[in-house]
Amino acid sequence: MAKQVKIDAKGMHYTPLNQQIRKAIEDGADEIIVDNVLGQRFIGNGLRGNATIRVNGVAGGDLAMFMSGPTVIVNGNAEHAPGNTMDSGKVVIHGSAGDAVAHSMRGGKVFVRGDIGYRGGIHMKQFETQRPILVVGGSAQTFLGEYMAGGLLIVLGLDGVMKAREIGSGIHGGEIIIRGDVDEACLAAGAKKLPLTEEDRARIAPVIREFAADFGLDAEPLVNADYTRIVPASARPFAGKYTWE
Amino acid sequence: MSSNFGSMPLRYRISIDREQCMECGRCVENCPYGVFRWDGNRILINSRNCTACHRCLTYCPRDAIMLQEHPCDYRSHPVWTRSVRESIYNQARTGKIILAGMGSVANLPIIFDHLMLDACQVTTPPTDPLREPVELRTYLGKKPAKLEFTQKPNGDVELSTELTPNLMLETPIMLGHMSYGALSLNAHVAMARAAKETGTYMGTGEGGLHPGLYPYQDRMIVQVASGRFGVNVDYLERGAAIELKLGQGAKPGIGGHLPGEKVSADVSRTRMIPQGSDAISPAPHHDIYGIEDLPQLVNSIKEATEYKKPIFAKIAAVNNNAENVAAVARSGVDAIAIDGFRGGTGAAPRVFRDHVGIPIEVAISTADQELRKQGLRNEVSIIACGSIRESTDVIKAIALGADAVYIGTAALIAMGCRVCGNCYQGLCSWGIATQRPDLVARLDPDVASKQIANLIHAWTLEITELMGAAGINSIESLRGNRDRLRGYMLDEGLLEILDVKSVGA
Numbered sequence: 001m002a003k004q005v006k007i008d009a010k011g012m013h014y015t016p017l018n019q020q021i022r023k024a025i026e027d028g029a030d031e032i033i034v035d036n037v038l039g040q041r042f043i044g045n046g047l048r049g050n051a052t053i054r055v056n057g058v059a060g061g062d063l064a065m066f067m068s069g070p071t072v073i074v075n076g077n078a079e080h081a082p083g084n085t086m087d088s089g090k091v092v093i094h095g096s097a098g099d100a101v102a103h104s105m106r107g108g109k110v111f112v113r114g115d116i117g118y119r120g121g122i123h124m125k126q127f128e129t130q131r132p133i134l135v136v137g138g139s140a141q142t143f144l145g146e147y148m149a150g151g152l153l154i155v156l157g158l159d160g161v162m163k164a165r166e167i168g169s170g171i172h173g174g175e176i177i178i179r180g181d182v183d184e185a186c187l188a189a190g191a192k193k194l195p196l197t198e199e200d201r202a203r204i205a206p207v208i209r210e211f212a213a214d215f216g217l218d219a220e221p222l223v224n225a226d227y228t229r230i231v232p233a234s235a236r237p238f239a240g241k242y243t244w245e
Numbered sequence: 246m247s248s249n250f251g252s253m254p255l256r257y258r259i260s261i262d263r264e265q266c267m268e269c270g271r272c273v274e275n276c277p278y279g280v281f282r283w284d285g286n287r288i289l290i291n292s293r294n295c296t297a298c299h300r301c302l303t304y305c306p307r308d309a310i311m312l313q314e315h316p317c318d319y320r321s322h323p324v325w326t327r328s329v330r331e332s333i334y335n336q337a338r339t340g341k342i343i344l345a346g347m348g349s350v351a352n353l354p355i356i357f358d359h360l361m362l363d364a365c366q367v368t369t370p371p372t373d374p375l376r377e378p379v380e381l382r383t384y385l386g387k388k389p390a391k392l393e394f395t396q397k398p399n400g401d402v403e404l405s406t407e408l409t410p411n412l413m414l415e416t417p418i419m420l421g422h423m424s425y426g427a428l429s430l431n432a433h434v435a436m437a438r439a440a441k442e443t444g445t446y447m448g449t450g451e452g453g454l455h456p457g458l459y460p461y462q463d464r465m466i467v468q469v470a471s472g473r474f475g476v477n478v479d480y481l482e483r484g485a486a487i488e489l490k491l492g493q494g495a496k497p498g499i500g501g502h503l504p505g506e507k508v509s510a511d512v513s514r515t516r517m518i519p520q521g522s523d524a525i526s527p528a529p530h531h532d533i534y535g536i537e538d539l540p541q542l543v544n545s546i547k548e549a550t551e552y553k554k555p556i557f558a559k560i561a562a563v564n565n566n567a568e569n570v571a572a573v574a575r576s577g578v579d580a581i582a583i584d585g586f587r588g589g590t591g592a593a594p595r596v597f598r599d600h601v602g603i604p605i606e607v608a609i610s611t612a613d614q615e616l617r618k619q620g621l622r623n624e625v626s627i628i629a630c631g632s633i634r635e636s637t638d639v640i641k642a643i644a645l646g647a648d649a650v651y652i653g654t655a656a657l658i659a660m661g662c663r664v665c666g667n668c669y670q671g672l673c674s675w676g677i678a679t680q681r682p683d684l685v686a687r688l689d690p691d692v693a694s695k696q697i698a699n700l701i702h703a704w705t706l707e708i709t710e711l712m713g714a715a716g717i718n719s720i721e722s723l724r725g726n727r728d729r730l731r732g733y734m735l736d737e738g739l740l741e742i743l744d745v746k747s748v749g750a
Contacts, residue, residue, distance in 0.1 A: 239523075245344065
């Protein structure tokens with residue numbers, strides 16, 4: 001039988017809170033429910049294993065940073081940089097999230113139902129079997145996918161708004177897929193847009209279905225929608241900038 | 246598109262004394278730059294490819310090879326120097342930013358050389374290090390502002406203040422951060438063994454930690470830079486300490502860029518990026534956009550590693566150094582490495598390397614003064630880096646307020662580097678700054694580690710002698726002890742900034 005642990009985070013500093021979560025995992029908990037979270041930072045930080053942590057409230061900065069394995073479900077919003085330098089596992093945010101979501105993420109999944117702030121997916125990277133995935137249900141702000149070096153970033157624009165400008169500045173790997181058309185003027189230097197092929201669609205369909213299932217959405221209209229695919233114009237964005245002494 | 250400049254004057258000319266040469270061909274085998282080649286049974290020379298790495302001279306059994314720098318004169322001119330003219334030709338031809346290897350070549354005065362050390366004479370006698378021990382053991386990390394004790398019923402007293410983790414160094418000299426990728430694995434292994442042998446630590450740089458270095462992980466300071474290459478929780482847990490790289494003295498304010506050509510299969514695994522892809526480190530950490538974000542990153546790493554390891558931050562020395570240092574000290578880090586404007590690099594834009602930043606001597610002194618003024622000096626240790634060349638630089642840096650130093654280029658020279666400044670070509674003939682297997686194999690880690698350890702031992706002995714001569718028997722009594730320094734031919738303004746008296750005073 002799955003072992004469940006409940007923690008009341010009301011008025012608690014992040015260090016004892018995270019120590020309690022870490023201890024619960026060490027003691028073999030499969031599910032940890034943290035109630036009354038109000039901005040405590042670093043939840044799930046550096047944790048291994050495959051437990052599920054349910055965060056009820058607003059998660060503070062660097063949620064699941066360096067995390068390697070667990071699943072974190074936030075019933076609320078998340079602050080700055082959830083999924084920062086994350087290795088593997090999954091973060092599901094039922095609200096919106098702040099700036100630098102999935103910063104330098106190298107594996108696992110971050111799903112945000114609402115909007116994200118500036119620099120979403122910045123410097124995401126991939127290596128061999130590790131390929132990070134960030135899916136945003138709402139809109140993303142400017143500098144989306146900046147310096148992106150790998151991975152998959154999908155923005156669904158479910159609320160009919162897409163605010164991102166300067167998309168993919170310095171992108172040199174990975175792909176950004178945005179529902180609907182994206183004006184060329186919103187692309188930064190170094191990024192180019194391509195139509196989504198049926199092969200691409202088949203590749204992203206399981207991700208969209210998983211996202212839809214997590215948030216109780218109807219998947220098929222999203223799978224079959226029109227998308228714009230944004231990729232690097234060059235894998236060497238700085239190659240032409242320098243000469244040797 | 247071609248230019249009308251034609252062939253530029255040679256930078257170096259290689260000549261062979263044909264009477265001495267016995268056509269053994271060792272120069273042909275040893276030069277990776279293609280200076281020498283066989284034409285029948287005669288060795289031909291292409292001096293244009295020469296980098297002055299000296300490999301051919303070293304391996305010529307008859308001393309038949311000679312190298313001359315700038316064999317062709319330009320019309321001499323004090324304003325339009327050779328370097329200025331050649332940069333203009335380069336940029337007129339290419340329209341690009343000039344990149345250069347190793348540290349600053351700007352011919353500016355070196356403050357260390359204008360600081361004289363004190364010694365005891367008759368009013369206080371010197372101590373004899375052979376008889377009286379001189380303590381160089383150094384602890385890096387936070388020190389408590391005060392100590393509290395509790396008395397047990399049996400009368401014993403024990404410490405009740407909780408101490409934070411420190412690194413213990415047997416000598417205040419560490420091996421600075423140079424990444425695997427920029428350097429070869431054999432160079433890294435040599436440095437790691439030397440660190441272990443001499444009781445000190447080495448920095449990984451931002452290239453991750455190769456499994457070949459796991460046996461030395463308790464001697465490694467693992468670096469987290471803006472590219473986050475090779476960084477995961479396993480990496481953080483392996484290191485003895487973790488260093489956040491916020492800046493680099495050779496190129497303050499800009500990021501780094503390892504070209505795809507250097508990202509071999511092994512480098513790719515260690516950095517956790519695809520083989521052949523560019524490794525781009527942005528100028529800022531994109532999760533630090535303001536001073537309030539820095540404590541968040543520092544605390545995030547502390548949470549991830551359960552407060553078991555000291556966290557360092559490295560910054561470049563720039564104009565508002567004192568404010569930067571105070572800000573970093575308040576972020577919760579345990580030590581701050583300050584990298585002066587002469588710091589080394591595999592490659593940096595020439596304009597940054599030669600024109601941006603301030604000298605390490607000034608940066609250390611102002612950092613120490615500001616931290617003391619703000620009551621923060623016990624909260625952080627200070628590490629001086631960027632052109633620490635000899636034991637006297639170490640002792641002067643400590644007297645100006647540092648706790649320890651990082652050496653980089655000096656350690657490379659100890660392995661054979663000739664400071665040719667062509668690290669970026671990836672063809673280092675000494676096997677230090679290359680990934681080409683046949684070149685890497687030239688560097689024997691056993692030999693190279695012994696040479697680095699010898700250098701650290703030798704400097705440590707010299708520091709001991711100098712301290713004994715000054716009647717100082719522990720490194721704590723030297724730290725920030727500016728009264729044991731005197732400025733020679735330094736102007737009044739600079740003396741005031743350094744808080745050092747003039748010679749004679």
